[in-house]
Amino acid sequence: MTSSSRSRVAVVGxxxxxxxxxxELARAGAEVQLYEASxxxxxxxxxxxxxxxxxxxxxxxxxxxSVDAGAEAFATRSSAVADLIxxxxxxxxxxxxxxxxxxxxxxxxxxxxxxxxxxxxxxDPQAEDVVAVLGAEVAARAAEDLxxxxxxxxxxxxxxxPSLGEVVRDRMGEAVVExxxxxxxxxxxxAAPDDLAISAAHPRLYQTMLRAGSLARxxxxxxAAAPAGSAVQSLRGGMHTLTAELDAQLRQAGASxxxxxxxxxxxxxxxxxxxxxxxxxxxxxxxxxxxxxYLQVTDPPTGxxxxxxxxxxxxxxxxxxxxxxxxxxLVAPSVAHIGAKSMTHVSAKWAWVGEALHQQLGPGHHLxxxxxxxxxxxxxxxxxxxxxxxxxLVRAAAADLPALTGVDxxxxxxxxxxxxxxxxxxxxxSAEHRHxxxxxxxxxxxQRSASVSGSDHQPQLWAVGGWLAGTGLAxxxxxxxxxxxxxxxxx
Ligand SMILES: Cc1cc2nc3c(=O)[nH]c(=O)nc-3n(C[C@H](O)[C@H](O)[C@H](O)COP(=O)(O)OP(=O)(O)OC[C@H]3O[C@@H](n4cnc5c(N)ncnc54)[C@H](O)[C@@H]3O)c2cc1C
Numbered sequence: 172m173t174s175s176s177r178s179r180v181a182v183v184g185x186x187x188x189x190x191x192x193x194x195e196l197a198r199a200g201a202e203v204q205l206y207e208a209s210x211x212x213x214x215x216x217x218x219x220x221x222x223x224x225x226x227x228x229x230x231x232x233x234x235x236x237s238v239d240a241g242a243e244a245f246a247t248r249s250s251a252v253a254d255l256i257x258x259x260x261x262x263x264x265x266x267x268x269x270x271x272x273x274x275x276x277x278x279x280x281x282x283x284x285x286x287x288x289x290x291x292x293x294x295d296p297q298a299e300d301v302v303a304v305l306g307a308e309v310a311a312r313a314a315e316d317l318x319x320x321x322x323x324x325x326x327x328x329x330x331x332x333p334s335l336g337e338v339v340r341d342r343m344g345e346a347v348v349e350x351x352x353x354x355x356x357x358x359x360x361x362a363a364p365d366d367l368a369i370s371a372a373h374p375r376l377y378q379t380m381l382r383a384g385s386l387a388r389x390x391x392x393x394x395a396a397a398p399a400g401s402a403v404q405s406l407r408g409g410m411h412t413l414t415a416e417l418d419a420q421l422r423q424a425g426a427s428x429x430x431x432x433x434x435x436x437x438x439x440x441x442x443x444x445x446x447x448x449x450x451x452x453x454x455x456x457x458x459x460x461x462x463x464x465y466l467q468v469t470d471p472p473t474g475x476x477x478x479x480x481x482x483x484x485x486x487x488x489x490x491x492x493x494x495x496x497x498x499x500x501l502v503a504p505s506v507a508h509i510g511a512k513s514m515t516h517v518s519a520k521w522a523w524v525g526e527a528l529h530q531q532l533g534p535g536h537h538l539x540x541x542x543x544x545x546x547x548x549x550x551x552x553x554x555x556x557x558x559x560x561x562x563x564l565v566r567a568a569a570a571d572l573p574a575l576t577g578v579d580x581x582x583x584x585x586x587x588x589x590x591x592x593x594x595x596x597x598x599x600x601s602a603e604h605r606h607x608x609x610x611x612x613x614x615x616x617x618q619r620s621a622s623v624s625g626s627d628h629q630p631q632l633w634a635v636g637g638w639l640a641g642t643g644l645a646x647x648x649x650x651x652x653x654x655x656x657x658x659x660x661x662x
Pocket of ligand 1: 183184185186187188189206207208209212213214215216240241242243244245246432433434435452453454457479593595635636637638641642643644645647
């Protein structure tokens with residue numbers, strides 16, 4: 172691209188999606204202007220500085236340790252995120268989690284998550300670790316899936332995409348949904364199984380089930396076909412070092428990043444840069460509002476007005492050195508005595524965090540992250556979550572720790588606690604949302620065709636981000652990079 176023909180592109184939103192699209196464009200020579208409403212780029216990929224308040228003895232020594240405040244890993248079922256990490260020159264920093272895996276808390280027991288599962292669905296319903304959690308009778312009902320006729324079809328899914336809950340309930344019974352699948356979807360995806368389109372939960376599960384004639388066999392096939400190693404990975408130093416590197420390389424490539432600049436009307440951008448392309452990389456509500464004057468969409472995608480509050484705690488508790496609950500705990504919604512929906516034992520899961528704590532504070536220190544707020548919570552129920560105060564959340568986390576870890580952690584052992592709120596966790600997982608998102612994509616394509624053929628030279632509109640591509644970096648990043656390539660091809 173010569174300097175006179177450099178495409179001018181404005182990117183609205185500097186999360187993982189906006190940064191990826193902007194980076195891809197800038198390194199190909201486009202003139203990129205990125206607008207970010209907050210005071211930092213990265214969006215839901217963000218750092219949390221431990222001991223930042225330095226209010227507690229001993230913790231002040233921790234000034235050099237940042238961990239992830241939001242996204243902490245990426246799925247490895249495709250190489251998309253690792254490819255970007257490699258392109259940025261960070262490949263040697265990729266780390267795998269402790270293979271010990273997470274545990275499951277049910278009302279009657281705490282046990283390691285069965286090893287053969289995908290999204291909690293057992294690949295072998297009669298495996299010992301599955302029977303240990305479900306009991307023999309429920310496991311036998313789940314195993315009926317292996318011989319029951321397959322009534323789900325491709326046509327049925329194209330008429331109305333089924334939810335994960337519907338399919339698992341039909342094939343394996345309600346108890347599998349409640350006891351194995353629901354703790355995972357609510358802990359990891361912040362959605363109940365019935366609100367999660369099966370394609371959003373796992374893009375290949377439904378098709379594989381149709382081919383295999385059984386849900387359990389599909390899970391076993393997917394497990395066998397998965398790349399060797401763990402299902403997720405991260406970066407030494409935290410996932411936020413990925414977005415920090417994108418930001419740095421973007422600036423080096425000559426892009427301009429405007430922080431604290433919330434775009435409220437796309438005409439604002441015309442006046443400043445006269446962009447030929449505008450990429451909406453903001454969250455769902457704001458992207459839809461910005462685009463609406465230019466698009467013919469009857470039903471714009473709607474969001475889920477709920478989120479989570481995360482409490483990260485630094486504790487001095489040598490009893491946790493044995494990692495009594497593996498890398499953490501997923502709590503079934505039916506468990507009444509624990510307020511958190513999940514806990515990550517961060518320093519058990521990621522060796523670099525454990526090593527940093529050990530080096531800086533000495534042995535016996537641990538980092539735990541507890542998550543509060545389920546999408547299914549009734550806002551009037553008083554359940555802990557996004558709207559609870561910091562003090563309520565920290566108190567609840569301190570009270571939950573013994574049940575979650577199986578160790579008597581007392582209040583005096585908690586050295587520091589930080590609360591981070593994420594108001595929009597999962598905007599794009601229901602079947603209805605996915606349908607509307609596709610309509611939105613088609614409306615954008617029509618706007619682009621009209622702007623090319625029209626005489627008024629309107630900028631072409633594009634959109635990227637979790638609400639459109641599907642939640643998770645493994646979906647957001649390749650979609651953003653593909654969008655950048657499409658813009659370059661159009662330039
Ligand atoms: C707590 C939490 C944990 C997660 N854990 C994982 C995980 O472990 N692994 C994983 O793969 N995924 C995880 N995710 C999901 C993943 O983080 C998201 O899918 C992804 O980061 C979304 O990126 P995005 O750029 O689409 O959106 P965002 O990160 O939300 O970025 C949007 C950006 O746009 C800006 N913006 C909004 N409106 C405007 C405007 N009008 N003008 C300018 N800027 C604007 C916002 O300030 C924000 O910075 C997690 C998400 C959360 C919240």
